[in-house]
Amino acid sequence: MLRLLGLLLPLSLDTFxxxxxxxxAGLPSSQRLRVSLVLTGFEAAMPLVGIGAGHAVGRALGxxxxxxxxxxxxxxxxxxxxxWWWADPVAALVIAAIAVREGRDAxxxxxx
Numbered sequence: 854m855l856r857l858l859g860l861l862l863p864l865s866l867d868t869f870x871x872x873x874x875x876x877x878a879g880l881p882s883s884q885r886l887r888v889s890l891v892l893t894g895f896e897a898a899m900p901l902v903g904i905g906a907g908h909a910v911g912r913a914l915g916x917x918x919x920x921x922x923x924x925x926x927x928x929x930x931x932x933x934x935x936x937w938w939w940a941d942p943v944a945a946l947v948i949a950a951i952a953v954r955e956g957r958d959a960x961x962x963x964x965x
Contacts, residue, residue: 868892917955924948 868889875885911918928944931937 868896917951920951921948924951 871892872885872889875888876882880888914921924944924947928941928947931940
């Protein structure tokens, strides 16, 4: 039950905030409900879109996606767990260097 609440709570909080803002703007209850339902539908579908898009991007990038994901995970984890504020920007620089190298190789006709 707590896992379900943990999944649904973020969805409901921003939908609630939008509904409250629309109420403050003077939108009738029936129209607020429609907007909230559409917003919730999009929010529920986005993880599925992300999975599909992530799979396609991962297939296109090959093993490069592993390096990019690893650098991102290390940077964010070090920042969150150890408080190393500089780890996330360093990870971004590593990702940028990899992207520049890949772009240079592709420009020269040497795709990996």
